[in-house]
Amino acid sequence: MEIRSIRGMNDILPEDSILWKHVRDTMHRVLARYGFREILIPVLEETRLFQRGIGETTDIVEKEMYTFEDRSGQSLTLRPEATASIVRAYVQHHLYTSGKVEKFYFWGPMFRYERPQKGRYRQFYQIDVEAFGSNDPSLDTDVIASLYDFLAALRVPGVTIEINSLGCPKCRPGYHQALKAYFSDKQVKLCPDCKSRLVRNPLRILDCKVETCHALAMNAPNIHEFLCDTCKTHFRGVRGYLEDLRIPTRLNPMMVRGLDYYVQTTFEAVSENLGAQNAVAGGGRYDGLVRQLGGPDIPGIGYAMGMERLVMILKEAGEEPMEWPCDLFIATLGKDARRFGITLAAKIRKTGKVCEFSYEPKSLKALMKLANRLNARFTAIIGEDEMREQKIVLRNMETREQVTLPMDDSLPEMIVVSLDNADDSRSTQRPPFPSSFPEKSSR
RNA sequence: GUGGGUGUGGCUCAGCUGGUUAGAGCACUGGGUUGUGGCCCCAGAGGUCAAGGGUUCGAGUCCCUUCACUCACCCCA
Structure with a gap:
């Protein structure tokens, strides 16, 4: 009997890994320009970390984690995402005493027990970017700009960055109420899933792909009419700076994020070239999370990017596959x-x-x-x-x-000289990937 | 967890309403070129038709079960 890799876990063979390497090289190059520094975190954490960080009632924690006991009986979990671990490290090593905004990036595998499909695997790789220590819109902007620069440097075609604000614990409850009120009398028209969403998390109805729900959602109350002054000002600041930097974004008031910790600014990079899983990257602000995980009340913001999805887009766009030299x-x-x-x-x-x-x-x-x-x-x-x-x-x-x-x-x-001469005579080298995504001038 | 699709040489797939030696293209090996690659020509090797059970004189083809892969829902990167 042939032994095969387990479901949802793939080998990345050299013919593909060369592209992965290209993405990682670009990551190091672009993120360093913003002062992000690489952090390395363990694959295993105490289960509690994710329960508290991501939220007990999220799908990830409820049914998707690889959780088991080690030989001492301690409950461990293979990380389903990186943010909680990075926050943990930030708190554990008292990095908030450094007197500066701490900016990290990370690359590695994540694990979620889900049914695999296009762009979704049980072991998948994320690039993760996090920044702690400021609630100023300029930090939101820099983080989003780094995402934009990264995608531009890779010449990723057909990607749009959408942004939204989810409000804060002060103003979001009011919006929840308004949504509930709006959808309650239209309940009969909602799909079964949305009926339960109405009770659990009405925000999710905005995200539903079912035609009738979507139509109803179009006329639902808009979050931006419910934001408190603080959130309103903050979001206006972010959008203003983004405009100054000429970073194209699209406001999507219907955009919802799946993890509990997000507040205020949220954003997503969506591609037209993926299947149903069209988000290449997603992230947002999580001002309460550091405190939630036992640290001081320090704000943070970050995003995660799906490597497989990114590579998928690049492969489709690439005219010639890259090869190991x-x-x-x-x-x-x-x-x-x-x-x-x-x-x-x-x-x-x-x-x-x-x-x-x-x-x-x-x-x-x-x-x-x-x-x-x-x-x-x-x-x-x-x-x-x-x-x-x-x-x-x-x-x-x-x-x-x-x-x-x-x-x-x-x-x-003599051999090296011959090789180098041949290099010089090769006049123009074509870029590996063409782009419809505007390349910002670099270097 | 739910639903759809697909499993035939290493890869991509043919194989009509069951009929006897299971095919093609690409890839591979050798030769055409006794020491020079890509193109072309010739030859060769490679398959318990996912697995198990059933129907039948006869099953790659029909039925059942299991497994795997895949897409979608849920959710997310």
Whole structure:
């Protein structure tokens, strides 16, 4: 019986992981510009952390967590999201004493026990961005700007950033009441799900995809008429700054977030190119969360981005798939050549070039085929003739040009020079992904 | 948890109302080129038709069960 990976948990093979790497490289580059610093957190936490952080009644906590007891009987949970852990670390290490706004980012797997479907897996990867220590709209703006910059740098096509304000514990209850009042007399027209939402969380009805519910929701009371002055001013500030930065966003008063901790600003990056799971990133402000998890009353804001979904969009948009680079393939024929070649490979690698080697004895024809398969830009041919004459043949795989180089101490250097010259003559390099998403000028 | 779809060489799929040696394309290996890749031509290897049970003279094809994958609902990234 063949052993297979378990449901909802996928292997990311090298042909895809190169794109993942590209996304992560971009993440490091873009987020560093905003002063976000990488934080690494454990995969396992005490179950209580998520119960308190995410909310006891959320779907995540109620039915989606991988929870089990360890050998000492303690209840542990594989993290279903990163925010709670990062808040925990922030509190545990007293990072709020640093005297500055602390900004973190993180990348890693999350776990939720759900039925897998397009863009949703049981082990999935998120990029997570969090900032603590200010309630000023300028921080909201910077966080959203970092998301925008990130997507722009990746040239992600067809993405819109939607924003909204959910109000705060002071003004949201009033809105809840208004929604309940509005939907109550229209209850018969609501779908079964929305009928129960009416009791549990009327906000969710706004999000319903059923035609009739959606139509009713269109005329429902608008959250922005219920925001208190503080929230109103705050949201106006965020929108104003975003406009100053020329970051295009769309106000979506119907947007609702799924986790309990969100207040005021919420936002989502939605793609037209995904399936039913169209959110690439989502986040918002969570001013009560640090306190909720035992820290001081410090505000925070952040977002999470779904790697699989991001990569999915990029793959669809990419004209040519990315490939792992190979600068040089060393093709050897015979024992003596192999011995010389493996040493040469080591020297080439010390220069920083990517170098592959012919491990298995093959005919030259087969070796050339291999060079092709390895995507090698150059092939160094070292056979019996070359060993006898103390020289090697260097072939440019693209132009088919070959030069002969002497086997002396300068050989590695000569090879590197040839490789670099070829680089310079390649006039324009096409970007890996085209874009309809406006690229903001960088560097 | 609920509903739909699909399981045939490594991959993508044909296989008509059950009929006897299960096919194609791509990929792979070898050859055409005795030391030069991509294109072309030729040849070869590779399948208990997801698994189990049933109907039948006969099942890849029909029925049942299980499993897997997939899409959608719920919810979320």
